[in-house]
Amino acid sequence: MLSIIEEDILYDSIKSSAKKQASIKIDRDSYKDRLKGFWLGGCIANWTGLTTELSRNNPPFYTDKDWDTYNEERKVTIEFILNQDPWKADDDTDIEYVYQHAMELYNTHLLTSEQIGTVWKKHIGLPMLWVSNVAAAGQIQRGALPPATSLPENNPMWDMIDAQLTTEIFGALAPGRPDVALKMGHLPIRTTAYMDAEWASEFYIIMHALVASVDTSLSKKNQVFWMADQARNRIPDWSYMADMFDFVKKEYELNPDKNNWEETRDKLYERYQAKSTAGYTYKYAWDAGINFASSIVSLLYGEGDYKRTIQIGTLTGWDSDNPTATWGGLLGLLYGHEALQKHFEKFDFSNGYWIERTRPNLPIPTDNINDMAERGLTIIDKVVVESMGGSIKNGKWFIPEIGKKIEKVMLNKIEVPWSTIEDSDPRWKYKGFEILSEQWYNSDWTLTKGYKNAEAEFSFKGSGVIYFAQKNDKSGKVTIYLDNKYQGSYDLNSESDQYFVKIWGTSQLDYGNHTIRIVGDKTKREKSIDMLSIIKNANPEAYFEFQKKSKK
Structure with a gap:
């Protein structure tokens, strides 16, 4: 390319x-x-x-x-x-x-x-x-x-x-x-x-x-x-x-x-x-x-x-x-x-x-x-x-005319390393969260919502993870932990409804087993989980190198 x-x-x-x-x-x-x-x-x-x-x-x-x-x-x-x-x-x-x-x-x-x-x-x-x-x-x-x-x-x-x-x-x-x-x-x-x-x-x-x-x-x-x-x-x-x-x-x-x-x-x-x-x-x-x-x-x-x-x-x-x-x-x-x-x-x-x-x-x-x-x-x-x-x-x-032949995209095979994990995936461990169906603006028509002190945990093997959620005017805050280490507190509140919002992520993990934990605040305001994206493979360097070159 x-x-x-x-x-x-x-x-x-x-x-x-x-x-x-x-x-x-x-x-x-x-x-x-x-x-x-x-x-x-x-x-x-x-x-x-x-x-x-x-x-x-x-x-x-x-x-x-x-x-x-x-x-x-x-x-x-x-x-x-x-x-x-x-x-x-x-x-x-x-x-x-x-x-x-x-x-x-x-x-x-x-x-x-x-x-x-x-x-x-x-x-x-x-x-x-x-x-x-x-x-x-x-x-x-x-x-x-x-x-x-x-x-x-x-x-x-x-x-x-x-x-x-x-x-x-x-x-x-x-x-x-x-x-x-x-x-x-x-x-x-x-x-x-x-x-x-x-x-x-x-x-x-x-x-x-x-x-x-x-x-x-x-x-x-x-x-x-x-x-x-x-x-x-x-x-x-x-x-x-x-x-x-x-x-x-x-x-x-x-x-x-x-x-x-x-x-x-x-x-x-x-x-x-x-x-x-x-x-x-x-x-x-x-x-x-x-x-x-x-x-x-x-x-x-x-x-x-x-x-x-x-x-x-x-x-x-x-x-x-x-x-x-x-x-x-x-x-x-x-x-x-x-x-x-x-x-x-x-x-x-x-x-x-x-x-x-x-x-x-x-x-x-x-x-x-x-x-x-x-x-x-x-x-x-x-x-x-x-x-x-x-x-x-x-x-x-x-x-x-410039001739009938169409120029082929010149790009060696590159694998996009990010793979989505839906909120409805059975590997999630939820406490105080509920998977809701018929959520038409979400990827698989589900959205997981929780309220006071709700917790969600997902374990994966890979080298990167991104948490996506919905933002709206009813939402509160979540705190994120990765491998039991505090990553930050994030506000899901927004004046307008927004979907697939990237809340937090990293692509710099050592390849191996990791666990992300999402904890809702103590208020009764809404917290949501739309999906995760994770890097499953151990060597995503070719993809990120291509990204760097594409930006030049």
């Missing part, structure tokens, strides 16, 4: 030489129709996927027979959602909207850490926020900025799905140039995702950028397959994301029945969830990994057909609205708004987008897709001239 300085040098070199390359020509009006398709396609697929979200994370999974049936758990029929008016914002589309707003507000397509921090503070927070986004939002409220907000030692949810559903827009706004798209999306991705989860997000961004340069003489199936193969080139071969893509692709190719996507989904479950494979160990139904793998099932078996892709994505399982929203946006961009209407034989889709449903303080509470696409063109104008070395003439963009 290149350092930020090295990436800048490479990027500037590519930009300089781009003027000498052959150009692709894109009609602005035609691309506006694509951007409208991106937003409409994402909304349809998002809300269609929500009909099964998190309903099936283990066998028995859904199959094609479950389409058009009633989902008792979610109290909704599993079918295409086509008639919202306006379209309701959700976390699969709304943060992308905020990023577009930020690019408009600051008149730049290369958002800085400070600019991202400002718009997150103003527009992105609870409720309607989950997992790594919650962890990043809390850090930003306390003054941290990306990319630090995605580091495992700051964000225990760094390997969750969040960035995969919040950053695809950067590919759509860098047509034909994935190198520029990756530059634009780098800090937004690194707000919440790191390494494997980061590379899955880059995969999606690359595919969106390639829509404008794919060979349109190919079938939709072959266009999608070509884009996916190009995006795969970005991922290091040792990453479990690479293994997942390669496995699903091979299973698809060997399967004589291209309608039997369920067989590949079931094999995916056995390989990656029922057991650990390729460095991946399943934790939650919103893992970046399992959902990336499931997305490749729907992408390949959908074969470029919007309806079939979203239908399979909805039925595949896990956090199903996320892959569907991603592919809905991609195929909407590929088809365009007009063709998407013809695909559904429906020509009265709502043009409205109700962003205020989930994100406050924006200038237009209920926006419309036509205007969103028009403003997207203005951003692309700037991208083409300033970052692509291109030009605008007679309503067309002339964009220098």
Whole structure:
């Protein structure tokens, strides 16, 4: 992985030489129709996927027979959602909207850490926020900025799905140039995702950028397959994301029945969830990994057909609205708004987008897709001239190509040493603490709370430990002991609710057996335990050395 300085040098070199390359020509009006398709396609697929979200994370999974049936758990029929008016914002589309707003507000397509921090503070927070986004939002409220907000030692949810559903827009706004798209999306991705989860997000961004340069003489199936193969080139071969893509692709190719996507989904479950494979160990139904793998099932078996892709994505399982929203946006961009209407034989889709449903303080509470696409063109104008070395003439963009090959992340295999220990882990010893369920903003939907003189103890073998808790205006203080040595007293009180808050930690322990003890104060105020992160391995030096180099 290149350092930020090295990436800048490479990027500037590519930009300089781009003027000498052959150009692709894109009609602005035609691309506006694509951007409208991106937003409409994402909304349809998002809300269609929500009909099964998190309903099936283990066998028995859904199959094609479950389409058009009633989902008792979610109290909704599993079918295409086509008639919202306006379209309701959700976390699969709304943060992308905020990023577009930020690019408009600051008149730049290369958002800085400070600019991202400002718009997150103003527009992105609870409720309607989950997992790594919650962890990043809390850090930003306390003054941290990306990319630090995605580091495992700051964000225990760094390997969750969040960035995969919040950053695809950067590919759509860098047509034909994935190198520029990756530059634009780098800090937004690194707000919440790191390494494997980061590379899955880059995969999606690359595919969106390639829509404008794919060979349109190919079938939709072959266009999608070509884009996916190009995006795969970005991922290091040792990453479990690479293994997942390669496995699903091979299973698809060997399967004589291209309608039997369920067989590949079931094999995916056995390989990656029922057991650990390729460095991946399943934790939650919103893992970046399992959902990336499931997305490749729907992408390949959908074969470029919007309806079939979203239908399979909805039925595949896990956090199903996320892959569907991603592919809905991609195929909407590929088809365009007009063709998407013809695909559904429906020509009265709502043009409205109700962003205020989930994100406050924006200038237009209920926006419309036509205007969103028009403003997207203005951003692309700037991208083409300033970052692509291109030009605008007679309503067309002339964009220098840099070649079709995607640069692979150049990084030797590094293991992230931090491993999470949930508050519900049976190895905890609690006295006066209680594990509460249905805590929706927490990682496994549990949070452990105690009050006066509550105590918690956890023994582990490793060389580091971090304690994460919830902060709110009802909380008191805790005292932390490590191996019976006092480490300090820490206040869990905060004016606002904050989750995944790093209270205390160290990575400097001698490798061996250790015990952390968390003791509540004598008041009746609330104390909480969300999770621990521990370093299990004896030699994490390579990881920390890489961290040092990355900061230079």
